[in-house]
Amino acid sequence: MRSVAAMAAVALALGTSASAEASYFGAAVSHGGCGQSGCGLFSSRCCAQPVEHQCTTVERTVCETVWERQEVTEMRNVCETVWKEVDKTCYRTETETQYREVKKMVSKPVWETIEKECRYTVCKPVYETKEREVKYTVCKPVQEAIEKECRYTVCKPVYETIEKECRKVICKPVTETIEKECRYTVCKPVWETVEREVQCTTYKTVEEEVMVAKCVQEPGTCVFDPVTCRYVYCPGAVKQIQVPCKVTKCVPVTETKKIQEKICKMVQEEVVKKIPVTTTRMVREEVVEKVPVTTCKMVQEEVVKKVPVTVCKMVTEEKVEKQTYQVCKMVQEEVVKKVPTRVCKMVQEEVVEKVPYCVTKQVPYTVKVKVAETVTKQVPYTVTRCVPKTIEKKIQVPCCQPRSCCLLRSCCH
Numbered sequence: 001m002r003s004v005a006a007m008a009a010v011a012l013a014l015g016t017s018a019s020a021e022a023s024y025f026g027a028a029v030s031h032g033g034c035g036q037s038g039c040g041l042f043s044s045r046c047c048a049q050p051v052e053h054q055c056t057t058v059e060r061t062v063c064e065t066v067w068e069r070q071e072v073t074e075m076r077n078v079c080e081t082v083w084k085e086v087d088k089t090c091y092r093t094e095t096e097t098q099y100r101e102v103k104k105m106v107s108k109p110v111w112e113t114i115e116k117e118c119r120y121t122v123c124k125p126v127y128e129t130k131e132r133e134v135k136y137t138v139c140k141p142v143q144e145a146i147e148k149e150c151r152y153t154v155c156k157p158v159y160e161t162i163e164k165e166c167r168k169v170i171c172k173p174v175t176e177t178i179e180k181e182c183r184y185t186v187c188k189p190v191w192e193t194v195e196r197e198v199q200c201t202t203y204k205t206v207e208e209e210v211m212v213a214k215c216v217q218e219p220g221t222c223v224f225d226p227v228t229c230r231y232v233y234c235p236g237a238v239k240q241i242q243v244p245c246k247v248t249k250c251v252p253v254t255e256t257k258k259i260q261e262k263i264c265k266m267v268q269e270e271v272v273k274k275i276p277v278t279t280t281r282m283v284r285e286e287v288v289e290k291v292p293v294t295t296c297k298m299v300q301e302e303v304v305k306k307v308p309v310t311v312c313k314m315v316t317e318e319k320v321e322k323q324t325y326q327v328c329k330m331v332q333e334e335v336v337k338k339v340p341t342r343v344c345k346m347v348q349e350e351v352v353e354k355v356p357y358c359v360t361k362q363v364p365y366t367v368k369v370k371v372a373e374t375v376t377k378q379v380p381y382t383v384t385r386c387v388p389k390t391i392e393k394k395i396q397v398p399c400c401q402p403r404s405c406c407l408l409r410s411c412c413h
Helices: 002-025
Strands: 053-217 221-225 230-234 238-402
Touching: none
Parallel strands: none
Antiparallel strands: 053 238, 221 230
16 A cells, blocks of 8 residues: 555656656646546556657747848938028218308499590592503404425225234143141040048948846646546736847948949040041143234325414514503591490499308118028928837747656557
8 A cells, every 4th residue: 555655656757747847848748547447646557667758849920020121211400501581771972962041241332324425537549530641452363375295194905815823821730649638626534543531321230238128928737637537737817027238229320431433534635637638729831823814004194284273473564552540549537436335343232141151960771781680490301210110930849748658659548
């Protein structure tokens, strides 16, 4: 009887350890024998053997957080200087002429007309008619008809045929090929390396440790059920614990880099190219031809001819003529004449006169002035951020279950 009790205690201890191990791997097993006819732990027909575990692979769904790059358009404030026209009142100095009354004594001329006797001597002309003899010579024409010999030379034409050398210049075309310099400008690309500063935004991976809530199931327990005469596995409670987790963040880093880039400049260059050119020039050539020419020679011959000519001779004749003429004598005579004369007298008179004087005053005027004003406006820009995304992933987990403790399957029946 004592040996049976000892074997039962050993079996109970093995079953408790197996249930604890199975609860750790998440398997619900019972150690109530074969589970067929209510065969309990203290049945004399079951054996007390060491428990063997059977390991299998179970597929589980695990949530995993991945960081996904996402471009987000955000707005930022940009200050911009705007020139605004504002009316500004300025003052300028203007000079205005005004008048004031000043009384002063003025000498005023008063003109008066009086008659004044003016005595002067006048020469009066006295004319007298006289006669005188005038002698003059007159030429009278006397015509006379005579015959005059007129000698003149006459040219008679005498024709003669001769051969004359005719020299003429003709132009013959001569074709020759010459090289002509053709100058033109071409643009050659010249590459130049220039350093330029460029702002580059790079994303640096930074590991940061954050606390993440994780669900953990406590180990279950095996409870003996007297109704079914077997052990029933009760799973442990599920609780949330904070577990440190390393999170990778992408942090933008802006840095200025000097990059070298090639710039193409077009440089003008003069090119001289020799082009063969065919030119045709006219060459002058002298040709001598004999041409029959009829020449006319004028032979001089003297001819004498008597021509009747009327000759006019001038004969002088003296004549006497009486002419009347006037003689003028000047006789002096005294004349008395009353001449109206203007006399000026100065009379004192009080006069009111307007005297100009200058008054300075400030006159307002409006001027358009450009004033700098800072305006803030929102400008969109694109930012690349790392956004956490939870994905479900299936993994293979090993699971171990204990085998039956009965030696024979028939022992439980």
